Amino acid sequence: MLKQLTIRNFALIPECSISFGPGFSVITGETGAGKSVLMDALRIVAGGKTLTTMIRHDAEKASVEAVFDISKNKEAKRILQKEEIEADDEIVVQREILIGGKSRARVNGTVINFSTLENLGETLVQMHGQSNQLLLRDLRTQLGMLDDFCGTSAELQAYSSEWNSWNKLKDELEKTETNAKSLAEQKEFLKFQKDELEKADVYKGEEEALEAKTSAVAKSEVKLRYIEEMRNLFDGESGLMAEFRSFQSKTRQLSSKLPEFDSWNKTLEEALDPLETIEKELRKADSGVDVSPAEIDKANSRLALIQRLKRKYRTDESGLLELKDRRTKELESLENLDADLAEIKKKIKISENSLFRYAAELSSKRKAGQATLDNKVEKILHSLGMPKAKFLTSITEESYSPTGKDRVEFCIAPNVGEGEKPLRLAVSGGELSRVLLAFKSVLAELDNVPLLVFDEVDSGISGEIGNNVGNALREIGRFHQVLAITHLQQVACRAKSHLAVQKHENGEGRTISTVKLLSYNERVVEIARMLGDAKSPVSLAHAKELLEETNASK
Numbered sequence: 253m254l255k256q257l258t259i260r261n262f263a264l265i266p267e268c269s270i271s272f273g274p275g276f277s278v279i280t281g282e283t284g285a286g287k288s289v290l291m292d293a294l295r296i297v298a299g300g301k302t303l304t305t306m307i308r309h310d311a312e313k314a315s316v317e318a319v320f321d322i323s324k325n326k327e328a329k330r331i332l333q334k335e336e337i338e339a340d341d342e343i344v345v346q347r348e349i350l351i352g353g354k355s356r357a358r359v360n361g362t363v364i365n366f367s368t369l370e371n372l373g374e375t376l377v378q379m380h381g382q383s384n385q386l387l388l389r390d391l392r393t394q395l396g397m398l399d400d401f402c403g404t405s406a407e408l409q410a411y412s413s414e415w416n417s418w419n420k421l422k423d424e425l426e427k428t429e430t431n432a433k434s435l436a437e438q439k440e441f442l443k444f445q446k447d448e449l450e451k452a453d454v455y456k457g458e459e460e461a462l463e464a465k466t467s468a469v470a471k472s473e474v475k476l477r478y479i480e481e482m483r484n485l486f487d488g489e490s491g492l493m494a495e496f497r498s499f500q501s502k503t504r505q506l507s508s509k510l511p512e513f514d515s516w517n518k519t520l521e522e523a524l525d526p527l528e529t530i531e532k533e534l535r536k537a538d539s540g541v542d543v544s545p546a547e548i549d550k551a552n553s554r555l556a557l558i559q560r561l562k563r564k565y566r567t568d569e570s571g572l573l574e575l576k577d578r579r580t581k582e583l584e585s586l587e588n589l590d591a592d593l594a595e596i597k598k599k600i601k602i603s604e605n606s607l608f609r610y611a612a613e614l615s616s617k618r619k620a621g622q623a624t625l626d627n628k629v630e631k632i633l634h635s636l637g638m639p640k641a642k643f644l645t646s647i648t649e650e651s652y653s654p655t656g657k658d659r660v661e662f663c664i665a666p667n668v669g670e671g672e673k674p675l676r677l678a679v680s681g682g683e684l685s686r687v688l689l690a691f692k693s694v695l696a697e698l699d700n701v702p703l704l705v706f707d708e709v710d711s712g713i714s715g716e717i718g719n720n721v722g723n724a725l726r727e728i729g730r731f732h733q734v735l736a737i738t739h740l741q742q743v744a745c746r747a748k749s750h751l752a753v754q755k756h757e758n759g760e761g762r763t764i765s766t767v768k769l770l771s772y773n774e775r776v777v778e779i780a781r782m783l784g785d786a787k788s789p790v791s792l793a794h795a796k797e798l799l800e801e802t803n804a805s806k
């Protein structure tokens with residue numbers, strides 16, 4: 253429900269704040285006073301298009317702010333939760349229009365995109381006027397209205413669920429058939445790759461093990477070569493040990509003759525032990541790796557094979573193993589595809605049978621409520637100035653869709669002898685507004701949108717028909733918040749609250765529009781104006797009598 257609307261620098265309105273209550277409210281005023289400005293303000297805050305011409309002259313921006321009670325609006329809460337906007341039972345929606353042409357939208361201070369605002373606005377406000385009755389001309393909307401009246405939500409949900417399952421199975425069948433065709437075309441190629449990889453028989457970690465083995469052999473060869481060279485240096489007639497001992501012998505001979513050189517003998521004796529130890533170790537030392545040349549050749553060949561396969565398939569060792577498994581599974585699936593296709597087709601047939609059954613149940617319930625809806629709408633149309641109108645809901649069969657197999661279209665014969673024609677072709681804007689009012693009256697308890705706005709729904713009617721329009725709007729106001737622009741006193745006097753729009757010049761020589769919530773006495777004066785003369789005692793008395801007769805709130 254709309255609780256308050258605040259407008260600043262919007263067209264002819266410099267600033268105003270309007271409070272709204274539940275039930276049926278009217279907006280009245282002279283032609284050109286600014287009633288449409290008020291409607292435009294409400295329209296843009298619900299996601300409508302903005303124009304720079306909406307900004308008041310000499311102002312930098314215009315803003316409209318609306319406070320809504322959403323305590324019972326589950327869909328609005330769902331949208332806000334999805335957008336991660338915190339909200340309890342009340343939200344503030346703000347729209348700003350900047351002089352450069354851009355606009356901004358916020359909910360509870362959080363900036364939102366215009367698509368989200370539009371979706372949110374559809375759950376808050378539904379606006380109807382002669383210029384925007386595309387809603388009722390849309391076949392999907394007409395089908396939705398019939399479903400709301402017939403209470404088909406359970407049948408529609410069952411059908412929709414099966415429809416989704418059926419389409420998923422069809423998508424799966426198409427995907428499987430495409431896959432089968434692709435695999436069949438590649439069968440020889442897949443088999444070649446599988447055979448090549450199976451023949452190579454690469455196992456996990458093989459490359460690392462082979463590299464470790466060849467690396468160890470290479471290190472052993474280096475070790476063996478140096479050991480042999482060092483043995484040659486130690487051994488032999490002119491080897492290191494023979495030369496050392498010869499040198500030691502000379503030193504002993506020298507010290508026997510010259511005792512002062514005896515210390516050399518001791519030094520050489522100390523050096524001999526480590527050299528003999530090294531000599532013994534060299535004799536015992538080997539390569540440390542006992543691998544035959546044949547094994548080394550085999551390891552190098554395996555490494556070369558793995559490297560070649562890696563280059564060929566542009567992957568690593570793990571990728572080769574995965575590729576082999578994938579090719580094996582693809583070839584196995586190719587063998588099983590016929591069975592898979594047969595199973596999917598079987599499931600599609602079962603789903604189709606269920607789908608057709610749910611569609612028949614849905615169609616049956618629609619047709620069962622069709623005549624009752626037609627009679628109720630037709631009866632209200634007769635009271636709204638279309639006394640000879642004939643109304644018919646046409647239900648014909650078409651291809652299955654997300655909403656069933658029915659094509660629903662509202663048809664009407666506004667005048668006797670014309671024959672029923674589609675609503676979109678048979679009525680004028682004013683007549684279409686009254687058809688909408690008739691539907692809203694019939695569906696008042698079922699419609700979920702809390703605020704319904706009617707812009708001059710009473711255009712072109714008067715007298716008793718005006719009374720009926722007013723009664724219809726008041727009756728809808730029992731279930732919704734209703735806001736209507738009207739020029740008829742018969743409609744205005746039946747409202748629970750009354751807003752008046754006036755246009756005048758301020759002290760600065762500027763034209764402004766003001767909006768005021770009228771008291772009971774002010775309502776008497778405004779309705780007298782609508783009767784022809786706000787100062788006439790006769791008009792004032794008549795206005796007061798109308799308000800009292802229609803039990804308007806004082």
